[in-house]
Amino acid sequence: ETEIRATGLVSTHKFHTALEQEFYASLPEKTGIPLAINFNPLDVMGVDMQDTLRMVRTGAFDIVQSTVGAAARDDAFLEGIDLIGVSTDMDQLADVIEAFRPELEKRVAEKFNAKPLAVWPYGPQVFYCNAEIASLDDFEGLKVRSYTASMSTLLEALGASPVTMSFKEVYPALQRGVVDCAITSPTSGNTGNWPEVTTHFLPLGISWSVNAHFINLDKWNSFSDEEKAKLETEFASFEQAFWDLARENNGWATACNTGGEGCENYTPFNMVLVEPSAEDQAKVTAATMEKVLPGWAESCDAGFADCSKIWNATVGAARGISLN
Amino acid sequence: MIDVTGATIGFVIMLGLMFIGLHVGIAMLATGILGALVYFGPPVLMSFGTNLWATMNDFLLTTIPLFVLLGEILLRAGITRNMYDSLSDWLSRLPGGLLHTNIGACAMFSAVSGSSVATAATIGTVALDEFKRRAYHEPLVLGTIAAGATLGILIPPSVNLIIYGALTNTSIGQLFAAGILPGLMLTALFMLIIALIVLLRPSLAEPVQPPASRADRLRRLRHLLPPLAIFVVVMGAIYGGWATPTEAAAIGVVMAFGLAWSNKALSFVMLHAAFIATIKTSAMLLFIITAAFFLNFIVGLLGVPQAMSRVVTNLGLSATEMILILVLFYLVMGCFLETLSMMVGTIPVVMPVILHLGIDPVWFGIFLVIMMELALITPPVGMNLYVVQGVRGRGELADVYRGILPFVFAMLVMIGLIIIWPQIVLVVPEWLY
Amino acid sequence: MRLIGILGGYACLGLSFLIVFEILARKLFNFSLQGVDEIGGYVVAVAGTFGMALAAVERAHTRIDVLLLRLPFKMQAALNLLAYVALGLGAAFMAYMSWQTLSESLLFNSVSSSPLQTPLWIPQSLWVAGLVVFAIAALWSACRGVFALRNGLEAASRALAPPSIAEEIEEARK
Numbered sequence: 001e002t003e004i005r006a007t008g009l010v011s012t013h014k015f016h017t018a019l020e021q022e023f024y025a026s027l028p029e030k031t032g033i034p035l036a037i038n039f040n041p042l043d044v045m046g047v048d049m050q051d052t053l054r055m056v057r058t059g060a061f062d063i064v065q066s067t068v069g070a071a072a073r074d075d076a077f078l079e080g081i082d083l084i085g086v087s088t089d090m091d092q093l094a095d096v097i098e099a100f101r102p103e104l105e106k107r108v109a110e111k112f113n114a115k116p117l118a119v120w121p122y123g124p125q126v127f128y129c130n131a132e133i134a135s136l137d138d139f140e141g142l143k144v145r146s147y148t149a150s151m152s153t154l155l156e157a158l159g160a161s162p163v164t165m166s167f168k169e170v171y172p173a174l175q176r177g178v179v180d181c182a183i184t185s186p187t188s189g190n191t192g193n194w195p196e197v198t199t200h201f202l203p204l205g206i207s208w209s210v211n212a213h214f215i216n217l218d219k220w221n222s223f224s225d226e227e228k229a230k231l232e233t234e235f236a237s238f239e240q241a242f243w244d245l246a247r248e249n250n251g252w253a254t255a256c257n258t259g260g261e262g263c264e265n266y267t268p269f270n271m272v273l274v275e276p277s278a279e280d281q282a283k284v285t286a287a288t289m290e291k292v293l294p295g296w297a298e299s300c301d302a303g304f305a306d307c308s309k310i311w312n313a314t315v316g317a318a319r320g321i322s323l324n
Numbered sequence: 325m326i327d328v329t330g331a332t333i334g335f336v337i338m339l340g341l342m343f344i345g346l347h348v349g350i351a352m353l354a355t356g357i358l359g360a361l362v363y364f365g366p367p368v369l370m371s372f373g374t375n376l377w378a379t380m381n382d383f384l385l386t387t388i389p390l391f392v393l394l395g396e397i398l399l400r401a402g403i404t405r406n407m408y409d410s411l412s413d414w415l416s417r418l419p420g421g422l423l424h425t426n427i428g429a430c431a432m433f434s435a436v437s438g439s440s441v442a443t444a445a446t447i448g449t450v451a452l453d454e455f456k457r458r459a460y461h462e463p464l465v466l467g468t469i470a471a472g473a474t475l476g477i478l479i480p481p482s483v484n485l486i487i488y489g490a491l492t493n494t495s496i497g498q499l500f501a502a503g504i505l506p507g508l509m510l511t512a513l514f515m516l517i518i519a520l521i522v523l524l525r526p527s528l529a530e531p532v533q534p535p536a537s538r539a540d541r542l543r544r545l546r547h548l549l550p551p552l553a554i555f556v557v558v559m560g561a562i563y564g565g566w567a568t569p570t571e572a573a574a575i576g577v578v579m580a581f582g583l584a585w586s587n588k589a590l591s592f593v594m595l596h597a598a599f600i601a602t603i604k605t606s607a608m609l610l611f612i613i614t615a616a617f618f619l620n621f622i623v624g625l626l627g628v629p630q631a632m633s634r635v636v637t638n639l640g641l642s643a644t645e646m647i648l649i650l651v652l653f654y655l656v657m658g659c660f661l662e663t664l665s666m667m668v669g670t671i672p673v674v675m676p677v678i679l680h681l682g683i684d685p686v687w688f689g690i691f692l693v694i695m696m697e698l699a700l701i702t703p704p705v706g707m708n709l710y711v712v713q714g715v716r717g718r719g720e721l722a723d724v725y726r727g728i729l730p731f732v733f734a735m736l737v738m739i740g741l742i743i744i745w746p747q748i749v750l751v752v753p754e755w756l757y
Numbered sequence: 758m759r760l761i762g763i764l765g766g767y768a769c770l771g772l773s774f775l776i777v778f779e780i781l782a783r784k785l786f787n788f789s790l791q792g793v794d795e796i797g798g799y800v801v802a803v804a805g806t807f808g809m810a811l812a813a814v815e816r817a818h819t820r821i822d823v824l825l826l827r828l829p830f831k832m833q834a835a836l837n838l839l840a841y842v843a844l845g846l847g848a849a850f851m852a853y854m855s856w857q858t859l860s861e862s863l864l865f866n867s868v869s870s871s872p873l874q875t876p877l878w879i880p881q882s883l884w885v886a887g888l889v890v891f892a893i894a895a896l897w898s899a900c901r902g903v904f905a906l907r908n909g910l911e912a913a914s915r916a917l918a919p920p921s922i923a924e925e926i927e928e929a930r931k
């Protein structure tokens with residue numbers, strides 16, 4: 001029997017956790033490989049998402065689920081897969097991920113002794129506001145909770161003032177007006193009851209919370225080629241299930257948040273739906289091109305000389321943009 | 325992964341290491357390491373450093389040194405004596421006289437101090453000085469102080485509630501809000517029981533003294549302002565929306581600093597003594613918290629939560645039955661264990677069961693803190709009993725043991741009340757959130 | 758050693774003023790320093806680990822003494838020594854593991870994923886240093902217990918015993 005220690009998403013993401021639990025429970029049977037899998041959601045063990053790649057590297061865990069943006073602490077290059085404002089819908093994101101995947105594979109093998117088995121988005125990162133807004137123009141002077149450097153750059157470019165705080169402080173902060181807006185996915189915001197303390201919902205996806213399941217390379221190489229092929233097949237359909245979940249659930253949650261048609265599986269609320277306009281999209285793209293990308297390229301190139309070159313050849317080519 | 329037998333053996337080993345006098349943090353760390361090695365082998369330990377960093381540099385834990393510093397500055401700011409006198413103007417006319425002032429002063433100091441031991445030492449010093457000249461039944465005097473001071477960890481701010489919140493991912497703001505009403509009710513219960521005792525046995529207390537003149541009483545009322553102002557601003561900042569709990573603690577520190585300055589109590593000697601005490605206490609807490617987080621991690625990885633939930637399901641226990649079992653469990657443990665160790669050592673095992681049974685984690689936090697208050701005053705090991713006896717500096721510890729019994733009874737009543745009416749705990753957080 | 762407490766205290770007091778400034782700036786001028794929370798985390802990590810050393814030499818780390826105090830001096834002295842050796846080894850283990858984390862941060866050039874973009878090696882080196890001092894302090898305390906043996910078992914057991922209540926109250930009144 002091969003022992004596998006695996007971590008998954010925070011268990012409050014109940015659909016994802018259920019998917020993971022079922023997947024790991026059926027994996028030995030589906031692949032015919034004698035696996036003893038010890039799977040735990042991240043919060044059960046109190047592990048910080050930022051540490052997951054380090055943990056798979058040392059072999060503390062054999063398989064980890066990692067939010068790429070959080071792991072970017074240890075490698076700015078990884079953030080390149082999901083930079084703010086680059087992909088404006090999920091089809092574009094799928095193209096970007098396919099283009100970037102071989103480079104991601106190379107990079108994490110080299111740096112973290114790991115291999116990505118499934119790469120997928122959690123969902124669009126959208127705006128929940130406790131302020132009257134009609135478009136991005138109204139963000140001037142608002143306090144918005146930010147959790148990455150790129151996000152702060154974008155918010156400042158939009159005239160908002162970014163404020164930092166941990167996720168669990170956001171709900172009371174919105175309620176008490178410590179911040180006016182906060183950014184997360186439709187599903188996370190719904191399960192966190194953010195619509196209780198916000199009024200306006202702007203489903204403009206500025207990034208996608210891209211996640212990946214990584215396996216420790218030593219563990220990976222302990223499998224035969226035949227076993228590897230079987231595992232890859234199973235993880236590919238696992239990945240597909242997450243993509244389907246992202247499309248379907250965020251649609252439900254958006255409908256639920258705004259009291260619209262097609263609300264399923266999430267708590268219904270009655271937020272004002274602010275439809276993002278083409279001008280809003282253009283504004284984000286412009287801020288991305290002018291402020292976010294140059295800043296990211298600079299810090300990424302500092303740690304990894306080929307960074308922008310590779311990015312241009314992969315993500316840039318897929319989206320028709322280029323870093324200088 | 326692990327069965328209940330394995331988990332129980334681990335728990336017994338941890339208790340054993342504590343009882344032979346190893347440092348509590350080391351006992352938990354060693355148990356965690358042992359579990360990791362037995363069930364997984366060394367690679368799991370490779371994540372220890374990253375866990376350690378993630379725990380120690382959590383902004384939430386910044387709250388702890390700040391609230392400790394707030395209490396330490398106030399302790400030395402020279403407000404206690406005046407506060408005590410002013411309270412006695414109003415409370416000492418109740419049957420039981422000055423005894424009520426002890427409870428009131430403890431409750432009031434609790435509203436700015438996060439620790440029960442600090443409250444006992446502070447109020448004990450002032451109060452016992454006062455009682456030297458008076459004809460009260462001494463055990464009862466000692467009992468009021470030891471029991472009243474336990475309010476320090478129930479009435480917000482409370483270091484223990486912060487640690488509970490950090491370990492179980494429960495909102496500190498909600499926990500603080502939840503502590504207010506039970507804190508006031510327990511204060512009232514203590515006073516009620518004093519009044520009853522004195523009405524039945526008038527010889528235990530001095531007859532009620534004629535009050536000071538109205539003008540004097542009103543003039544002295546201003547001495548109650550500083551602690552009240554700090555409490556109102558700190559809690560108001562949290563619930564009024566200007567600040568997170570950590571930020572509110574910082575506001576409290578700045579206010580206490582200003583208060584000490586305006587009382588002319590501020591000096592480098594005073595400040596440095598407060599600093600050293602703060603860093604020592606905070607580091608002691610941080611060491612235990614760090615060990616507890618690591619133990620939590622290993623316990624989660626070992627599958628103890630699932631194993632415990634299975635057992636509870638198989639036994640078919642209801643939530644109320646489980647809580648009654650826990651009352652007994654913590655009552656017994658509390659006789660022998662230091663309170664914080666009792667809380668952090670049991671949370672990894674007990675919390676999964678609580679969540680599994682659908683018990684509100686905010687309610688359970690308050691329940692746990694009241695059980696810890698009980699542990700602080702149940703013989704033979706009860707920190708508040710020791711502290712009060714220490715401040716007294718003469719006579720026998722048995723006097724304190726005798727004086728505390730009515731208050732142990734009052735706390736058991738309080739536990740019963742929140743079990744029957746959980747809304748006592750939940751109504752304030754629901755109203756504020 | 759007491760200098761650790763004083764410096765750590767100033768750091769906490771300074772942090773408090775910084776946070777109050779941040780709140781006022783946010784409330785009155787819609788302006789955020791961004792990262793005060795992060796700095797607070799670093800202050801706790803660094804002051805906390807150095808503080809653990811202070812707490813070790815001043816015997817402030819919690820122990821359960823209900824059984825201990827009922828044993829003969831010989832046993833007490835032995836168990837006290839065991840406790841401090843274990844504390845030293847535990848601290849050394851923490852220091853070694855934290856060093857691993859620091860060297861990973863150096864290897865990856867890790868930068869905090871917040872607007873401040875702090876190079877992690879800066880706060881982490883201080884943190885590792887704190888844990889190293891903690892380990893030394895704990896082992897030094899164990900040595901003190903051994904030296905005290907010259908004055909007999911009772912003295913040796915007292916040198917490492919948990920502080921008496923009188924000592925703790927003395928501390929609180931200072």
Ligand code: NA
Nearest residue numbers: 434437476481
């Ligand atoms: Na308190």
Ligand code: NA
Nearest residue numbers: 658699702705
């Ligand atoms: Na006790």
